[in-house]
Amino acid sequence: MDHRSIIEKINTHKKQPNLRFRLKRNTEKFTDLLFYTLFDIETPVANSLDELEKQFDELVDLACWESDKPCKKVWENYVEQLPSVLESLNLDAEATVNCDPASLSIEEVYMAYPGFYAISVYRLAHELYKTGFPLVPRLMTEYAHRQTGVDINPGAQIGKSFHIDHGTGVVIGETAIIKNDVKIYQGVTLGGLFVAKNLQKTKRHPTIENNVTIYANATILGGDTVIGANSIIGGNAWITASVPAHSTVFHTPEIKIKTIPHV
Structure with missing residues (x-):
């Protein structure tokens, strides 16, 4: 050629x-x-x-x-x-x-x-x-x-006194709503529960009410998901349904103690 x-x-x-x-x-x-x-x-x-x-x-x-x-x-x-x-x-x-x-x-x-x-x-x-x-x-x-x-989509709605600590890996989707005095840490995802082009005009991302703290690597998905005011979401939590106000949500790790050395 x-x-x-x-x-x-x-x-x-x-x-x-x-x-x-x-x-x-x-x-x-x-x-x-x-x-x-x-x-x-x-x-x-x-x-x-x-x-x-x-x-x-x-x-x-x-x-x-x-x-x-x-x-x-x-x-x-x-x-x-x-x-x-x-x-x-x-x-x-x-x-x-x-x-x-x-x-x-x-x-x-x-x-x-x-x-x-x-x-x-x-x-x-x-x-x-x-x-x-x-x-x-x-x-x-x-x-x-x-x-x-x-990664914050410009369409998200974020209230006053918002704090992101460390920041790396945070994702906030287009239709997310974050109200006042919310704190989130690195690796948090506020995302969609389903990914499909026909959902473009719908609310796909969660709502975070006032005074909520979301710790590292928590994932909160879905347009109908609401995290109630004054709640604490622990690290690595996976949430696809609403959480009442004043809740504490945490991931429980499984701990196994080795019985044989060096194994």
Whole structure:
């Protein structure tokens, strides 16, 4: 096969006319500047908002494939939400300081905690998700996922004072609902009980009520599953049905004592 034939065959199989990976890179740049604008004391807010608007216009050009959708109007509404997003994120940071005895300062939480970073990007992406802006919110949370190991779908609904400790391996699905003062640890999955494309428009992921703690590697599945308020879910628990308020759920390991040495 000659060089020209190879080029023709590759072009023949490049079937996605809207697949521009520049959108992914630009979204990551946009996400970084958003985060710095909200938190970094040396990043001027006014100048950054002007730059963010320019970057957002570029994202619109790349990602708004349906010309009848008013994507250009999204930015003004989005900027209006940033103060309340920042207020929520400050509560998340305070929750981490109050929950984690290893935290030395709130500055450490903002700069060094992967759970807090993942929550920050999620909250910023969620506001765009609610507008129906295509693809960009998912690229934002996937960027955070790649950096932290925490996978939060931008469609999830998360209340105030949310704390993720350690973070690696956490998965929170699109239709999950997490209410206020919830704490979760590494490896927790809030997932779907069944995987089928025809369930796309249904609630597939669990609801976590106020003041629930979910310890490492617990798996909670199903759109009808509700974890009642003030409950504690122990590590490695597997839950596919609702749990009443004020419950403690734990996994009981099987322990066998060796009777023959070195076996």
